[in-house]
Amino acid sequence: MLNCVRTYYLILAIISDVDSASKKKAVILLLLLSPAFISRASHGADLYAAPTKTEVQIERTVSVPVYVSSADTEMNAAGVTVRFPTDMLQAVSVDKSGSIFNLWPQEPIISNSAGTVFFEGVALNPGYKGSAGKLVSIVFKAKRTGTASILLSGGSVLANDGEGTNILSQLKGAVLKIISPPPVAPKEETKQQATPAKSTQDLSIRSTTHPDPERWYSTSNAQFEWTLPSAAEGAAWALGGESVVPDTASFVREATQAIINLDSYDDGTRYFGMRAREEGVWGKTSRYQVNIDRKPPERFAISIEQENQTDPSPRLKFSASDQTSGVERYEVRIGQGSWFDAEDIQSGDSYRLSPQKPGEYKVFVKAIDKAGNSTEAENSFKVLPTDAPTIISYPLGLKEGNSSLIFKGIAAPGSRLFLRGSYNGSSVVFDSAVGEDGRWEIIEKMSLASGRWEFFAESRDDTGRISLPSNKVYVRIVPLWLSAGYNIGAWWVVLVFLAILIMAGYTLLNYIAMSFKNMLLKAKINRAVKREEYLSKVRALIGQTSEIATSLSGEAKNLPAGFAEEEKAIGEISKDVQREQEDLNKDQLKN
Known part of the structure; x- marks a missing residue:
C-alpha cells in the first residue's frame, strides 16, 4: 500500500537545513495542506463490523461481515486488523465471496493465538463508492458465555485519486452476547409403576458433558446432575435404551449426580434413566437422551480436475461417510493457510478453488461429523504461469513532483496488466487493459519519492491465470532541489x-x-x-x-x-x- 505520508517526509528532509522557527512553520503548513488532513475533514470513510446476529449460543457459529462506507469519495484499497477475545471466540474461516475487492495484496490471515484476523484488498478502477461495501465475512465459533467485543484497529482506506490518500475517518467494532443453550425437558415414562410413588413430580436432569440432548458428543465420560424432592431418600439410575428403567439395586442414598464411563457402551443414542425413592416407594423414571459418537468419518480421497496446468482454480471432488452421527460439514485448507468452510466454494457436486498464484500446492479436506470427530484427506496440484509480458518503453529519469509516468509494452491479448514499482519500502501498483493486439500503455501523473525505482509487470486473465514477471526496468527520480542543477x-x-x-x-x-x-x-x-x-x-x-x-x-x-x-x-x-x-x-x- 502506498502511504502518501512518505512524500511529506521527503519534503521535510529538503527543508532540514533551514532555521528552527521556519521549519516549525513549514511542518504545520504541510500538515494542514496534506491530502490526508483535507480528506479526513471532508471525505471520511468508515470501516465497521456488522454481525448477522448479536446473540449466539456456545459451540455455535456466527458470521461477522466487515464493511466500508465511503459515500463521498471513490476508494480503491483498504486493510484492517480485526481483534477478538481468544477465550470467548474462535475464528473459524474468512469468506471473500461478494467482496468489492478484485485483488488481494494480503490474503486474510487468521491467528487464534493472537486473536487477530488481518487482510488487505484492492478494488480495481474505478474503485468503490457507497455506504455498505462488503470486504470479508469472518465466521466465529462461540466458546463460553459472556460479552465478546470485536474491535477494528490499524486500518486504512485509500482514495482512488492517484495518490493513495488515506481517507479513513473512524473504525467501528461490534459486540456479541454468548449464551448457554436452553435446557431441554427430559422424556418421561408413560407406564405406571406397580406401586405408585407418594411424589409424582418430574425430576429435572442436567448434563455438564452432554448439555444438548439433540446434539452429538465424542466425550468418553458422561456426567449427570439432578435435584431430589425434599422427602426423597436417594435415587437409582442406569444408561440404556429408550425404555431404560433403573434397577433398584443401584440405589444410592442422597445421590444428586452420577458419572458414567462410556468405554463399555457402543456409539449411538442412549438414555440416562433415573428415579427417586421416597419412604421406600419408587417414583416414576425420568430419562435424558445422550448421543454418543467417538469414531471419525470413514477415510476418503480427493480428486483434482484442471483444464491444464495454467488453470488457477482446480475443481475438487470428494465424499465422506460417517456411520453414527453423519458428516456435518467439510473444511478445506490450501498449504499452510487457514481452514475454511467448503460450502463457500461448492458448485454442484464439486468444489472450485479461488484463483491461486503460480506454484505447487497441497490441498487438504477435512470431513467433520456431528460430534466434531474429523478425518483428513490430501492431494496436490501445480499451477504454471502464463508467458511473461514485456516492458518496451519507459522513462529513464524524471523530476520529483507530478511527473508523467509513461510505460508501454506487450502482453497476452485481452488480459489485464499490473505494473508494480518499489523503492526503499514504498510501492505503487498501476493496472491497464491489454488490447486485442497485445499492446498496453500506462500513463500516470503522480509524485514519487526521489530515488532509483524498480518496475516490473505481470498480467492476469479473466480466469485468474497469472503470468511470469516481466523484465525489470529502472526509473531515476531526481529531487526537486537537485533537478535544476542536474546537468x-x-x-x-x-x-x-x-x-x-x-x-x-x-x-x-x-x-x-x-x-x-x-x-x-x-x-x-x-x-x-x-x-x-x-x-x-x-x-x-x-x-x-x-x-x-x-x-x-x-x-x-x-x-x-x-x-x-x-x-x-x-x-x-x-x-x-x-x-x-x-x-x-x-x-x-x-x-
Whole structure:
C-alpha cells in the first residue's frame, strides 16, 4: 500500500537545513495542506463490523461481515486488523465471496493465538463508492458465555485519486452476547409403576458433558446432575435404551449426580434413566437422551480436475461417510493457510478453488461429523504461469513532483496488466487493459519519492491465470532541489574525471623522467669509475716511465764525450714525462 505520508517526509528532509522557527512553520503548513488532513475533514470513510446476529449460543457459529462506507469519495484499497477475545471466540474461516475487492495484496490471515484476523484488498478502477461495501465475512465459533467485543484497529482506506490518500475517518467494532443453550425437558415414562410413588413430580436432569440432548458428543465420560424432592431418600439410575428403567439395586442414598464411563457402551443414542425413592416407594423414571459418537468419518480421497496446468482454480471432488452421527460439514485448507468452510466454494457436486498464484500446492479436506470427530484427506496440484509480458518503453529519469509516468509494452491479448514499482519500502501498483493486439500503455501523473525505482509487470486473465514477471526496468527520480542543477552536476563529474586523469598522467610522466635521470646518473658513475681505472693505469705507466727517465738521466751523466745528442734526447724524454705527470694531476683535480 502506498502511504502518501512518505512524500511529506521527503519534503521535510529538503527543508532540514533551514532555521528552527521556519521549519516549525513549514511542518504545520504541510500538515494542514496534506491530502490526508483535507480528506479526513471532508471525505471520511468508515470501516465497521456488522454481525448477522448479536446473540449466539456456545459451540455455535456466527458470521461477522466487515464493511466500508465511503459515500463521498471513490476508494480503491483498504486493510484492517480485526481483534477478538481468544477465550470467548474462535475464528473459524474468512469468506471473500461478494467482496468489492478484485485483488488481494494480503490474503486474510487468521491467528487464534493472537486473536487477530488481518487482510488487505484492492478494488480495481474505478474503485468503490457507497455506504455498505462488503470486504470479508469472518465466521466465529462461540466458546463460553459472556460479552465478546470485536474491535477494528490499524486500518486504512485509500482514495482512488492517484495518490493513495488515506481517507479513513473512524473504525467501528461490534459486540456479541454468548449464551448457554436452553435446557431441554427430559422424556418421561408413560407406564405406571406397580406401586405408585407418594411424589409424582418430574425430576429435572442436567448434563455438564452432554448439555444438548439433540446434539452429538465424542466425550468418553458422561456426567449427570439432578435435584431430589425434599422427602426423597436417594435415587437409582442406569444408561440404556429408550425404555431404560433403573434397577433398584443401584440405589444410592442422597445421590444428586452420577458419572458414567462410556468405554463399555457402543456409539449411538442412549438414555440416562433415573428415579427417586421416597419412604421406600419408587417414583416414576425420568430419562435424558445422550448421543454418543467417538469414531471419525470413514477415510476418503480427493480428486483434482484442471483444464491444464495454467488453470488457477482446480475443481475438487470428494465424499465422506460417517456411520453414527453423519458428516456435518467439510473444511478445506490450501498449504499452510487457514481452514475454511467448503460450502463457500461448492458448485454442484464439486468444489472450485479461488484463483491461486503460480506454484505447487497441497490441498487438504477435512470431513467433520456431528460430534466434531474429523478425518483428513490430501492431494496436490501445480499451477504454471502464463508467458511473461514485456516492458518496451519507459522513462529513464524524471523530476520529483507530478511527473508523467509513461510505460508501454506487450502482453497476452485481452488480459489485464499490473505494473508494480518499489523503492526503499514504498510501492505503487498501476493496472491497464491489454488490447486485442497485445499492446498496453500506462500513463500516470503522480509524485514519487526521489530515488532509483524498480518496475516490473505481470498480467492476469479473466480466469485468474497469472503470468511470469516481466523484465525489470529502472526509473531515476531526481529531487526537486537537485533537478535544476542536474546537468551542471553531470559536467562537474566529467571535470573531476578529467582532473584525475591529468594528475595520473603527470604522475606517470614524472616517474618516467626520474627513471631516465637515474639511468643517466648510473651511466655517468660507470664512466667515472672506468676513467678512474684508466687514469690509474696511466699514472702507473707514467710512474714507470718516470723511473726509466730518471735512470736514463743518471746514466747520461756518465756518458763519454761524443754522446751529446743522446744526452739531449734523454733530457727531452724526461721533460715530456714530467709534463704528462703534471697534466694528469691537473685533470684529476678537475674531476
